[in-house]
Amino acid sequence: MEASVVWNGNMSFTGTANSGFTVELDADTGVGGDNGGFRPMELIAMGLVGCTAMDVISIMKKKRQDVTRFEVKTHLEQAEQHPKVFTKAVIEYIFYGRNLDPAAAERSIELSEKRYCPAQGMLNQVMPIELKYTLIEESE
Numbered sequence: 001m002e003a004s005v006v007w008n009g010n011m012s013f014t015g016t017a018n019s020g021f022t023v024e025l026d027a028d029t030g031v032g033g034d035n036g037g038f039r040p041m042e043l044i045a046m047g048l049v050g051c052t053a054m055d056v057i058s059i060m061k062k063k064r065q066d067v068t069r070f071e072v073k074t075h076l077e078q079a080e081q082h083p084k085v086f087t088k089a090v091i092e093y094i095f096y097g098r099n100l101d102p103a104a105a106e107r108s109i110e111l112s113e114k115r116y117c118p119a120q121g122m123l124n125q126v127m128p129i130e131l132k133y134t135l136i137e138e139s140e
Contacts (some may be wrong), residue, residue, distance in 0.1 A: 010034055041078070041086070049074045049091065049104060051119035055112035056105075063104045068138055069096035086127055091120075093133040100135045109133060 005013040005025060011033035025040060027033025039045075053072040060067050071094040078084045095105055101117040111133055113120055123129060 013037055020046045041084075044076055044086070045076055048089070048119045048123060051117045052091065052109075052112045053093075055116040056108045059108035059111055060095070060104060063101070063108065065095075065097060065100055065104050067095055067097040069099065070094070086123070088127055088131045089123065091129060091131050093131070094136065096138050097131065098138060098140070100137070102135060105133050105135060 001017055005015045005019040007013055011027035011031065014093065015023045015025055023039060023043070024037030025043075026037035027039065029035050034104075049072045053070070056072070057067065057070050059071075073092045073094070075090045076086045077088040081086050093105070093109055113124070113131060120129065
């Protein structure tokens with residue numbers, strides 16, 4: 001994988017990677033930025049929830065679960081001192097659907113954590129990650 005950023009002035013950068021899509025990065029105005037894009041650590045957090053979300057929904061579909069809506073949230077704690085690394089994460093999977101099987105949700109989450117999601121596999125090596133889920137039954 002290749003990735004790069006190009007400086008746009010102040011603390012603004014445009015990032016791109018193999019897919020060819022771009023993303024704007026910036027910093028808070030208090031540290032010289034224009035507040036015009038994602039913070040780099042936000043992208044790491046997004047990568048984590050995006051990676052596991054894609055795994056889990058793919059597995060749930062293969063298990064023929066009737067998921068109508070799906071959300072993955074994370075709360076990450078950071079060290080107070082620089083480099084302000086992430087020190088703990090909680091990932092919450094929220095499934096909406098009909099007749100969802102808790103065992104299918106648990107197994108999908110487990111497979112993502114232990115086998116498929118490289119972001120989670122990497123970050124698990126440097127901080128604890130707590131996983132939890134909620135199933136919300138929707139009517140027809």
